[in-house]
Amino acid sequence: MSDLPTIEELIASGALFVASHSGGKDSQAMLIQLLERVPAEQLLVIHASLGESEWEGALEHAQAQATAAGLPFLVAHAVKTFLGMVEHRYAVRPGPNSSCWPSASNRQCTSDLKRGPIEREVRRYVKSHGFTTVVSCMGMRAAESPARAKRLVLQPNLRNTIRGRDWWEWLPIHEMTTAEVWRTIADAGQSPHPAYLAGNQRLSCVFCILASPRDLANGARHRPELFDRYREIERRTGYTMHQSRKSLDELVAIGEAQLCALAEAA
CATH class of the missing domain: 3.40.50.620 (HUPs)
Known part of the structure; x- marks a missing residue:
């Protein structure tokens, strides 16, 4: 224009x-x-x-x-x-x-x-x-x-x-x-x-539909009670939150491995 x-x-x-x-x-x-x-x-x-x-x-x-x-x-x-x-x-x-x-x-x-x-x-x-x-x-x-x-x-x-x-x-x-x-x-x-210093790549919702596995795992570490609520909705409704269509449990497991690798390399 x-x-x-x-x-x-x-x-x-x-x-x-x-x-x-x-x-x-x-x-x-x-x-x-x-x-x-x-x-x-x-x-x-x-x-x-x-x-x-x-x-x-x-x-x-x-x-x-x-x-x-x-x-x-x-x-x-x-x-x-x-x-x-x-x-x-x-x-x-x-x-x-x-x-x-x-x-x-x-x-x-x-x-x-x-x-x-x-x-x-x-x-x-x-x-x-x-x-x-x-x-x-x-x-x-x-x-x-x-x-x-x-x-x-x-x-x-x-x-x-x-x-x-x-x-x-x-x-x-x-x-x-x-x-x-x-x-x-x-x-x-x-x-x-501080979330970045703990391993986050982006800062949005603690559990975002577009978040990386690493960010989701970091969110689960810091807000386990909130993580359980999101997981319960996934299990009860049969719909996954994330755009990858993977469950939060799957994504957090992947993210945990990434966070551990990051800590070892530090």
């Missing part, structure tokens, strides 16, 4: 830049980069709380970075929980081949637990503070997946653009490699969420 504004033009227009911060490494590196480019008075940090499905300390980690930079920080809460959503989908499923878990093609967890609550809080903030242009900033990177590699770095958010309010979506670190993300955090004198 040739009529897209530049980031410099959006900054000059007084746009509000909203950094969605999961507590993960990409969000952390993104906020470091944003602070070097966007005036602090035009920045807002928001965290979508995932409740019991979230890694402990993720919210606090995001808040600490925002507070240290003197930025406003909001928490968006969904009206439902991940497991509650899964149980409801099982109860109303149209047939035996309809899984109760979200999928890569139908990520209800993202829309209902993250995107929707975040946009609701941002609309409230924009209205009360008089902003007319919003730039939603997300830490998605091309290196994460083929689908994310195809994402446009800047595009209009037509769902939230209305008369008197323009809304854009921007991926500030889309071209960053994983090594560059870690270097950005280290160069800023910051530390990542």
Whole structure:
């Protein structure tokens, strides 16, 4: 699109830049980069709380970075929980081949637990503070997946653009490699969420439908009671949570072997 504004033009227009911060490494590196480019008075940090499905300390980690930079920080809460959503989908499923878990093609967890609550809080903030242009900033990177590699770095958010309010979506670190993300955090004198130091590759839900076996095994180590609840739903419903269609027991066994190999190599 040739009529897209530049980031410099959006900054000059007084746009509000909203950094969605999961507590993960990409969000952390993104906020470091944003602070070097966007005036602090035009920045807002928001965290979508995932409740019991979230890694402990993720919210606090995001808040600490925002507070240290003197930025406003909001928490968006969904009206439902991940497991509650899964149980409801099982109860109303149209047939035996309809899984109760979200999928890569139908990520209800993202829309209902993250995107929707975040946009609701941002609309409230924009209205009360008089902003007319919003730039939603997300830490998605091309290196994460083929689908994310195809994402446009800047595009209009037509769902939230209305008369008197323009809304854009921007991926500030889309071209960053994983090594560059870690270097950005280290160069800023910051530390990542402790889950990474324990072996995690990504920080999302403790048990994510797209997680690596290593991340799932690490989650099972730290949240065994939550792991048992996910396993019970798998066994009772007959549907596996993970997109690989392997059971959590299988994936955690694979991940445990990887974590042990990682510890031996350290």
